[in-house]
Amino acid sequence: MCGIAGQFVLRGGEADAGLVETMVEQLRHRGPDGRGIYLSGPIGLGHRRLAITDPSSEGRQPMADEEGSFWITFDGEIYNHPELREDLRALGHRFTTAADAEVVLHAYEEWGQDCLHRFNGVWAFAIWDGRRRELFCARDRLGVKPFYYTLTGGSFLFASEIKALLAHPVVGRRPNDRMLAAFLAWGVADHTGETMYDGVYQLPPAHRIVITEEGAGEPERYWDLVVNPDHGGGDDDTVARELKGLLADAVRLRLRGSAPVGTCLSGGIDSSTIATLVNDLLPQEGLRQKTFSVCFDDPRFDESGYIDTVVAATGAVSRRTTPDTEGLWEDIGRLLYVQDEPFASLSIYAQYCVMRLASSEVKAVLDGQGADEQLGGYIAYQMPYIRGLLRQGRVFVTLQEAAGGARYHRSFFLWAIRQSLVRSERRGFLLGDVPEVLRYAGSLDEVLAREITATNLPLLLHWGDRNSMAFSIEIRVPFLDHRLVEYIAALPLDQKIRGGV
Structure with missing residues (x-):
């Protein structure tokens, strides 16, 4: 880069x-x-x-x-x-x-x-x-x-x-x-x-x-993405095999080059999958991949246990950093300068710290960005999925999904309702022309297409590019290999959300 x-x-x-x-x-x-x-x-x-x-x-x-x-x-x-x-x-x-x-x-x-x-x-x-x-x-x-x-x-x-x-x-x-x-x-x-x-x-x-x-x-x-609105029709075993094959090849391509490559490992499914595939694809026997992770002192947010599981399974060299408020105050000026534009979440600082950690050992890192927007990984996508099923007249499936969402995510939906009311009140304080941006309006296929191309992923990629390049590191995102993106977009929606998961 x-x-x-x-x-x-x-x-x-x-x-x-x-x-x-x-x-x-x-x-x-x-x-x-x-x-x-x-x-x-x-x-x-x-x-x-x-x-x-x-x-x-x-x-x-x-x-x-x-x-x-x-x-x-x-x-x-x-x-x-x-x-x-x-x-x-x-x-x-x-x-x-x-x-x-x-x-x-x-x-x-x-x-x-x-x-x-x-x-x-x-x-x-x-x-x-x-x-x-x-x-x-x-x-x-x-x-x-x-x-x-x-x-x-x-x-x-x-x-x-x-x-x-x-x-x-x-x-x-x-x-x-x-x-x-x-x-x-x-x-x-x-x-x-x-x-x-x-x-x-x-x-x-x-x-x-x-x-x-x-x-x-x-x-x-010059290129467009159309997300399949259909429900049903995909064979689970076939989809799993084909998706894994495309993702593995995307990782393989992104391991090319003479510069050392590391892996950002959050402990989540996406980055853990990449770390495991990297381990299978390393070109030299005995070569251990290096993973870079952020940990937190607060157990509500810390995923060290999941990181430990992946590291134990792959034998990776694990490097970790723990952001704190003192470090944030020291770094906030440069973080603002690096990003050029305002940001709404301090999760951006965790990524900044990971890139700084990685910069002393590698010139490129693989990252799991983009999987959630494609595969329906955010809980908020449950509602447009249910809405789309109702539009299609699939009443029984709608009830199944609503029951699954309530079973697994009840606390999230209650929190989301409260947050929606608070944010609606705050928007009333703004003067002038305020454009309406409804991220979750429409059916799931419409929402995912919009999230990938406009309302969410571009902002996360903005953060990732500035954070990595601030420390002269190239960030590589296997989940955004266009072959994989097109394959996932063509899958029926129940290959992305099913039973509230």
Whole structure:
């Protein structure tokens, strides 16, 4: 993972070398292994490098093709780049590095914008197409990697983090009142292309955008996710076998590379599954994986017992940290700076501490993010599931699910009702236009699609990217391999929730 930034001066003019340099410097934490800048007429591309795929100097960026017609600044990792490299070689392309950025560059040269459909990975990049005199920018399907931009002073500016855009003297000087109101009223962020800063936008997940000297086009979606609304029809044993196979292959791909890789282990089902699969896939006999966990002094929140079980079963080297209030007060200033935008939960600090712990031993970590939104793991998803069953006229199944939910989650639902009343009262104190964001409205398939692409997962990925990159660590999320995401989305809903579980 790296940091990218750049400027495209529209309708003539020269890129501002000083501005691009300052923007890149704001991203030093994302790439401590090197920096690079390319300037040519209206275009300025900048890069901070975290060397993982190709640690040699040949992998530095911005990177050009053999003729110098195309230049790329790239943040992310293409996990299937070895296979794509061979495909492109067979088509006559020549490579001078082992970097996946060079594969992206040649893939664009060969297939144009359709190259995005061939990538298995995470990315945010900008390619200067010198032949067409246009800038092509794209973000990965689920939005694991960030891409922010603004149009100001006759220039299109982009960067991995908002703080780099703020290097321009007029960018981000006013808050986006509408987004702030939505955050205060509903606790959501990253659910649209807007940010908390007026005039600063993010390229949404699974979108691309083309900028010419005449201006920026509209962001265009190149991949979409449809969640199956059906109930029933899946064979449990077959689904379990196929899902495990896809997840294992996703983990295998994310263990590629020469840099040491660790595993974030919370003690929950998702991270424990990944830790177990990593153990089965380690390339060298006798090599022990390293796990990084957060523990708490309060037994109500501590999951050390579950962590101990996984560590005992895998023989992993376990590293643990225990956040406390004193540490929070010491770190809160940098945590706010790192995130760029407000956050509504201090669970973010636990992740920050885990990344700091891991940074002394590895350059990449596997994380279990994304499973709950896909597999209906949050208890709040029970209500839209029951609502959808009623819509379909499945009265008996509805009663079964309602009974199961009441049996296992009665205390949660009582708490949720109280919280809903309190939050409704608090929203009454807000003035002005407060947009309505109803996370759990509709049936389960509608809610899960929205949670994956807008109302929940993008915010968690935002936190994860900033927390990991604050310590120059790459975060890898096997559950968001697009093959697995598409497979889970196609499953009937009772493969995700059944009997209140």
